[in-house]
Amino acid sequence: MLETRGLCKNFGALEVAREVNFRLELGARHALIGPNGAGKTTFVNLLTGVLAPSRGSILLEGEDVTALAQAKRVKRGIARTFQINQLFRGLTVQENVCIAVSERLGVGGAMLRSAGQRADVLAEAARLIEMLKLGNDTGRRIIELPYGRQRLVEIAIALGLSPRVLLLDEPAAGIPSAETHILLDAIATLPKDIAVLIIAHDMDRVFRFAERITVLVSGAVFAEGTPQEIAANREVRAVYLGSALDA
Numbered sequence: 001m002l003e004t005r006g007l008c009k010n011f012g013a014l015e016v017a018r019e020v021n022f023r024l025e026l027g028a029r030h031a032l033i034g035p036n037g038a039g040k041t042t043f044v045n046l047l048t049g050v051l052a053p054s055r056g057s058i059l060l061e062g063e064d065v066t067a068l069a070q071a072k073r074v075k076r077g078i079a080r081t082f083q084i085n086q087l088f089r090g091l092t093v094q095e096n097v098c099i100a101v102s103e104r105l106g107v108g109g110a111m112l113r114s115a116g117q118r119a120d121v122l123a124e125a126a127r128l129i130e131m132l133k134l135g136n137d138t139g140r141r142i143i144e145l146p147y148g149r150q151r152l153v154e155i156a157i158a159l160g161l162s163p164r165v166l167l168l169d170e171p172a173a174g175i176p177s178a179e180t181h182i183l184l185d186a187i188a189t190l191p192k193d194i195a196v197l198i199i200a201h202d203m204d205r206v207f208r209f210a211e212r213i214t215v216l217v218s219g220a221v222f223a224e225g226t227p228q229e230i231a232a233n234r235e236v237r238a239v240y241l242g243s244a245l246d247a
Helices: 040-048 070-075 093-105 119-131 147-160 177-188 203-209 227-232 234-246
Strands: 002-011 014-024 029-033 055-060 078-080 165-169 195-199 212-217 220-225
Touching: 002 040, 014 040, 014 220, 029 040, 029 203, 040 078, 040 165, 040 195, 070 078, 078 147, 093 119, 093 147, 119 147, 147 165, 147 177, 177 203, 203 227, 212 227, 212 234, 220 227, 220 234
Parallel strands: 029 195, 029 212, 078 165, 165 195
Antiparallel strands: 002 014, 002 055, 212 220
16 A cells, blocks of 8 residues: 655754665554654654655555655545644534545535535544544534543544545554543454554554554664564564563
């Protein structure tokens, strides 16, 4: 679904992505882990077009999208969440999700019309809101919600874009531990043809979610394998996993 070849990013003399060769397969449940400053968010920013690579290429379903703008990548099926959420804080949960669904359906230009005139948009938004267990918050403004609930809204918005590739940057950050199962349950119910890449520090969540793990260190791929292979890798434990498991 998504591939990088020799992907590099420099900020002057600082190299934050170094020859990254990466593959996200159809229907993957893939985790990206690594110490702070490893370049994980930078890598997602490169995949989504927030940053342009210094060299290398990005392919979506075999097609080179390296020069494609962010919005066009979304139209091609790449959706993401952010480490710090990006929401319309003065709008309600329903309005935030309806905007995403409307844009996907090609009726975003009619958003000044009453939302009640778009039954298809409302029905899809309601389905996503219920999936993330946000039904009681439908009419509340984002600014009124606890931060953990805001994170769930952001995931509902990403799913409203009907992605083929879903990139989740620390999606559980700020979500109370008692509610993280909502996130994992929502991911588990996604269609199997959606490829999911999750950045996370909580190793318990990573090992519950991932079928494959890539370890990034100093902007380069340090190791990749199944959760069992990564857990057994002595070098990974030395540079990252041991301290993460002890945290």
